[in-house]
Amino acid sequence: MPDPVRKIIHIDMDAFYASVEQRDNPALRGKPVAVGGSRERGVVAAASYEARTFGVRSAMASVTALRKCPELLFVKPRFEVYKAVSNQIRTIFAEYTPLVEPLSLDEAYLDVTQNLKGIASATQIASEIKAKIRQETGLTASAGVSYNKFLAKLASDYNKPDGLYVIRPEQGLAFVETLTVGQFHGIGRVTAARMNELGIFTGLDLRGQTEAFLRQYFGKAGQYYYQIARAVDDRLVNADRIRKSVGSETTFARDLTTDDELSVSLEPLIEDVWGYCDRTRIWGRTVTLKVKYADFRQITRSRTVLTPISNPAMLTKLALDLLGPLLPVSMGVRLLGVSLSNLGPVDAPEGRQLALTFG
Incomplete structure (x- = not known):
């Protein structure tokens, strides 16, 4: 017998960070809002739909966003709040299926071919999930329903915000x-x-x-x-999906020019990356340092170790080792970033020897 047609849902929260801020601060509702820094070198992390009508988009430089929308209101991000809301949403998903593949805090794939409530219609499930998200969080989500991940993702973008679109096998x-x-x-x-x-x-x-x-x-x-191009996508919804990398970076209000400034500025980035590893017990083997200079020239340097990086001291040593050859800098540095890849869940014994395979 042929395999049954799969029933895949893609849920995508609408302007998630900005919508959370508008929910929590009534003064922001109905106004163009950008989550991010308004400084000269700030970047928009998320934009409300009111801001998007002016052409403001995520990853846009804040000065550009302000030129497009002089009335734009900037709000500092509150990632702990966004994570808490994301956990509420994932709890709703878990009522319907264990096959949930989160892509980020605000979107996920669900395979509901076989589901915990025995509901035959994936469209009904998507509708129920949207209603529960609105009821429990006060936020709206868009949903795409189809027979594979590629089409479900396309469908969720088709009728935003607060949309529900279905692409059937024959369509x-x-x-x-x-x-x-x-x-x-x-x-x-x-x-x-x-x-x-x-x-x-x-x-x-x-x-x-x-x-x-x-x-x-x-x-x-x-x-x-x-x-x-033939509407074929056999990728499974992977509930055990592991992130390929975790990173942290910052753009500075002024260019950094001294060795001490650069070394000290690495510390909070390393803390951010290690915090994820410590919470999830997922460690990596490749450290990458990203440096962007005042003239916008960007370089990356990586180093891989044979065994997982199992404590913050190892991560710090590798990051500083990558920074060392770049010092002293001949030009100011406007951005630093640290990331960790080759991730995997590991129960590593303490005191493993650091074994470098390449620099």
Whole structure:
């Protein structure tokens, strides 16, 4: 017998950080709000829908956002509050299925093919989840329902905010062929521009290419593009999904120029990264240092160890070892970042020897 058609839901909270701030502060409701720093070098972490109508977007420089929307109200992020609300939402998911794959604090995939409430309709489940989220948190979510992850993700973006859109098996191919390649989840701006250069503008154009052609120009990703152009995505909802990396970075109000300033500024970044590792008991083996200079030139340096980094002293030593060769700096530093990758859950004994494999 063929496998049953899967029932996948993608839940995406609407303007999550900004919506939490508007919920908790009535004075912000109905106004353009940006979560982030308003300093000259600040960055927008999230924008309310009122701000988005002016063209304000996440990851936009704050000065640019203010030019687009002079009435923009900046609010400092409260990540502990966002995490607490995210946990409320995940508790709701768990009432329906153990197959939940969180992608971030504000979005997740759910496989409800077999679910804890025995509800046959994935659309009904998505509707119930949206209603419970609104009732318990006062926030709205958008939901996409389909037979694979790729289409469910597209569907959740289709009717935001507070949307619910369903792409049925018989609709998948037609839905995909009308999209521009830039609307495909997994195809970024650079790749979309490259596809346009090759005469590929829509899903239908993409479907007209052979897998060999797509592999020639896009490497291993070509196989993925070949499949999604045909509305095919066999990826499972992975409830045990582990983050590929964890990192922390900061842009400074003024350029850092001395060795001491740079070393001291690494400390809170290392604390942030280690805090995640300590809470989750997930440790990594590769440390990466990111440095952006005053002229916006950016470099990264990485080092991998044979055994997991099992205490903050090891992480600090590796980060400082990566910084050392860059000192003294010939130009001011505007941004520093530290990240840890090659993550995995490990019960590591204390006192493991630090074994460097490459620098």
